[in-house]
Amino acid sequence: LLRIQYSTSMADLVSSLSLSQDDLDLHRILQATLQLCEEEDDGGERLVAAGVFSQCETLLTAQRYCEGRVAQLIAELAKDEETRVPGGKSGVIPYLLDGLCDGNRDVVCQSLRAIANLCFDCNDSRNAVLKATGAEKLSSCLSSLLQSNSHDAELLRVLCGTTLNLATEHSTDTYLQY
Numbered sequence: 001l002l003r004i005q006y007s008t009s010m011a012d013l014v015s016s017l018s019l020s021q022d023d024l025d026l027h028r029i030l031q032a033t034l035q036l037c038e039e040e041d042d043g044g045e046r047l048v049a050a051g052v053f054s055q056c057e058t059l060l061t062a063q064r065y066c067e068g069r070v071a072q073l074i075a076e077l078a079k080d081e082e083t084r085v086p087g088g089k090s091g092v093i094p095y096l097l098d099g100l101c102d103g104n105r106d107v108v109c110q111s112l113r114a115i116a117n118l119c120f121d122c123n124d125s126r127n128a129v130l131k132a133t134g135a136e137k138l139s140s141c142l143s144s145l146l147q148s149n150s151h152d153a154e155l156l157r158v159l160c161g162t163t164l165n166l167a168t169e170h171s172t173d174t175y176l177q178y
Contacts, residue, residue: 026059030069037076044080052077053090060095071099071110078117078125087118088125094132100141108141109155116162126166138163 033052036043052073059070074092077083092114099111115134118125129135142159145152 034073044077044083048083048086053087057091068106068110071114075113075117084118084122085124088128093128097132097134097137100137112158112162116165119165129166
């Protein structure tokens with residue numbers, strides 16, 4: 001696993017997300033970025049300041065195999081209140097909503113988590129989801145899950161939490177984060 005050296009700047013780490021031509025290298029950089037986000041108190045805010053959401057949008061646009069990891073990174077970033085508005089305004093939401101139609105369970109789950117966390121106590125992100133026909137896409141995702149032979153309890157739980165965070169306005173202590 002790639003460890004981040006303190007000499008590596010946030011800007012260098014974020015720019016390396018777009019420069020990587022090798023999928024394994026990109027996977028390692030995403031893993032290191034996730035690790036930084038989870039381990040450092042202000043890691044998410046520093047990554048946002050370095051332009052991580054723009055790089056995430058680029059990666060999601062490219063339809064690379066790493067969509068699940070990118071969505072997971074967005075979900076982890078959006079746990080921090082300070083990153084939700086920039087995340088919602090960044091342009092990643094339509095791509096996360098497209099991830100709900102992906103056949104890969106991890107991509108669907110991480111996309112749901114990212115949308116849920118972006119919408120947690122953030123009307124800007126909720127509005128972005130609604131503008132991108134997110135309610136209809138969540139409804140379609142729910143229908144697909146209920147019609148499938150294998151009822152995935154975890155996905156249903158995350159989908160319900162996402163719907164709750166999208167539908168609930170203003171701050172209360174009853175929101176769910178995933």
